[in-house]
Amino acid sequence: MTYLALRNLFQNTFRLILSISGVASSIALIVLLRGFLSGIYVQVTAYLDNTPVDWVVSQEGIRNLLGGTSFLPxxxxxxxxxxxxxxxxxxxxxxxxxxxxxxxxxxxxxxxxxxxxxxxxxxxxxxxxxxxxxxxxxxxxxxxxxxxxxxxxxxxxxxxxxxxxxxxxxxxxxxxxxxxxxxxxxxxxxxxxxxxxxxxxxxxxxxxxxxxxxxxxxxxDVEILPSQVVKQNDLDLLVNIFAVPLKMMVSIAFAVGTAILGMIIYTATVSRASEYGVLKAVGGKNTQLYSLVVQQALLISVVGLGLGILLAWIAGQAVMEVYPKFLVVLRSNDLLPTIVTGIGMGLGAALLPALYLSRLDPAEVFRR
Amino acid sequence: MNMQSVVSVEKVVRRFGSGTTEVVAVKDISLEVVPGEVVLIMGPSGSGKTTLLSMLGGLLRPSEGRIQIGEDDLTLMDESQLPNIRLQHIGFIFQDFNLLSALTTLDNVALVAQLTGISRKESRKKAKVLLEQLGLGQRLDFLPHKLSGGEKQRVAIARALVNKPDMILADEPTANLDSHHGRETMRLLREVAKQEKRSVVIVSHDERIKEIADRVLWLEDGEFKDMVEMAVDPVCGMSIDILHAPATADFEGTKYYFCANGCRHEFLAAPNSFLQVDHE
Structure with a gap:
C-alpha cells in the first residue's frame, strides 16, 4: 500500500507540491511563532540569566525586575x-x-x-x-x-x-x-x-x-526572592500578554495547515473514488484503504514538516537580520512538539478522506 | 446446493426502497453455476442484471434468499468477512477496465495479490507470470493510459485471475472493445473457464458472447425468462426478444425487429445503410 500511496502522490506533482507547501507554510508559521515566543522569554530573563544571582532583594511589594520601580531602604x-x-x-x-x-x-x-x-x-x-x-x-x-x-x-x-x-x-x-x-x-x-x-x-x-x-x-521590610521567582514574575507580567495571542495564532496555523492538507487529500481521494471503489470491490478492506490515505497524508506532512522547519529557520534569520530587536529562538527541545504537530496535522487531514472511503459503496463500480 | 456448484443462488429477492416507493429489482431468482461453466446473463437495461451481479459478487446483500460460494453462505456473513471472500473466491472484470491509473500493468495485477497479505516481491512474481501468459510480457512497466483497450482488458483479466478465484464475474467485458479485441477477450474468458475450471458469469448485451457461453439466461423485470428466439435491432444493435419486440418491419422478404419505433423509423428511412453495418 505504501507503494500505491507514493505512486498516487507522484502522479499529480502539482497537487503534491501544493499540499507540501501548505503543510510547510503552516509548520514554518508555527515554528516561527514559537521561536518568537521563546525569543521573548530569553529577552525578558536575559539580565538575570547572565548575571550571577541567587536572590533578588527589592523594595517591599516589588516582586519583579522589569515591571516596577524599586528603592531599597x-x-x-x-x-x-x-x-x-x-x-x-x-x-x-x-x-x-x-x-x-x-x-x-x-x-x-x-x-x-x-x-x-x-x-x-x-x-x-x-x-x-x-x-x-x-x-x-x-x-x-x-x-x-x-x-x-x-x-x-x-x-x-x-x-x-x-x-x-x-x-x-x-x-x-x-x-x-x-x-x-x-x-x-x-x-x-x-x-x-x-x-x-x-x-x-x-x-x-x-x-x-x-x-x-x-x-x-x-x-x-524588603522582598527576598529567588532569581527564578523574579524571572517567572517578569515572564508572567510581560510575556503572558503576548503568549495568549501567539498561542492562538499557533492554533490557527495548525488548523489552517490541517484544513489545507485535509482538503487536498480529500479532493485527491474523491477524484480517485472509482479506483478506491475497485479496490474495495476486489477485496480491499477498509483498514487497507485508511492506511493508504493516512500514509499519503503522513508522507506529505513529514516532508512538509522538514521543509517547514527549514523555512522557519531561514525566515527567523531574515527577521533577526532586518529587525535585530526581535529574537527568534529555535530550540531543539521544541522539535518534538513540532513533529507531533506535523504528524497530528497529517492524521487530522486523513480523517475526512477515511470517512469518505468507509462510506464508499464498492457496488458503485458496476453502476454507470 | 448441487455438490458440484461453485455458486448457488437460491430464491433471491432484492428490493430497493419501501412502501409506495419500493422497487423489486430481482425477484425470486435461483441459479447454479458449475466449475468451468460460462454463463451469459442478458437482458434489457433495468432488468436487474447489475443488481444480480453485485449480489453474486458479495457487494450487495439480497433482501431474501441465499447466495453460496463454495461452502460459504454470503448471506450469513458479517460485512467485515465479505472482502476476504471477494479477494479469495471472486475475480471481477469491469466494462471500463478500472485499472489504477498510477500503477503499471505489473503493479495493477500485483496489488490485488498483495491484498491477500503476500509480500510485494512475491505478488509481482505471480503477476509477471500471469501477464506473460496473457501476452503482456512486453507491457509490464506500462501505465494504463499507454495500453490499448484490448491490452487493458487483458490486464483486468490477469488482475481477476491473480488470486486464483473460483468464479469470475464480468460486467460487459467487451463493451469498450472493437470486434477484434472483443473476440480476443471472449476467447480468453472461455480458456480460463475450460482450462482452469473456473466458473465465468458474464453480464452483457453483446450477442457475440453467446458463441462462447455454455448457457445463456435472459433476465427481464428481475426474473429469468425462457430464452426465446432473439434478434438484433439492426439500428442500435440491441438484442430483442422476437415475441415481445416493440416494433417490426419487413424489408426485401426479411422480418426485422426493433427495440423501439424510433429505430424502426430510422431503419425504414435508409435500410441499406444499416444492413451494410457489420454488427459483429
Missing amino acids: PSTEDLAQGISGVEDIIPIVAQYAILDIHDEKVVGYMVGYDPDIGGGPWSLLAGRELDDDDEIILDWVMAEDHGLKIGDNIEILDEEFEIVGLSADTSSWMANFFFIKKEAAEQLLLAPEATSFLLMTAKPGYDKASIEARLRRRLQ
Missing part, C-alpha cells in the same frame, strides 16, 4: 553584609528611562552598576567597560537603530553621556538595555546612595535555604 546593603554563606552582593539602580537621541525620545532600561562589583553588560560587542560617570554602554541594536557609534554623545534626563561600549544580547521588543555607573544613575534620579535591587549569590557548598532564612531574619 538605605541600610539594606549594610545589613546584608556579613551574612554567613553570602558570597557577593551586587547593588544596582535599575528602571526604565527616557533617552534623548537625535531629538527623539527613546525608552530604554537603565542599569546603574559598579564595574568593580558587577551587574553590568555580560557581553561587549565593541568598546570597553565604563570608567567614568559620564560614560554609557548602549545596546548595539539601539545604537544601530539610531545611527550611534562609539564616541558619540547622547542625552539622558539632560545629562550628556559618551558611548564607550556596545553590548550584545541586551535588546528586547519592549526596551533595550543601557548601562551607566551606579553613581551616575543615582544622580540622574536625584537619589544619592539609592539602590533599586541587591543581587546576591550564595557561596558554593552552603545550603541556600539556610542562607535565605538568615537573609529574612536580617533584612526586614
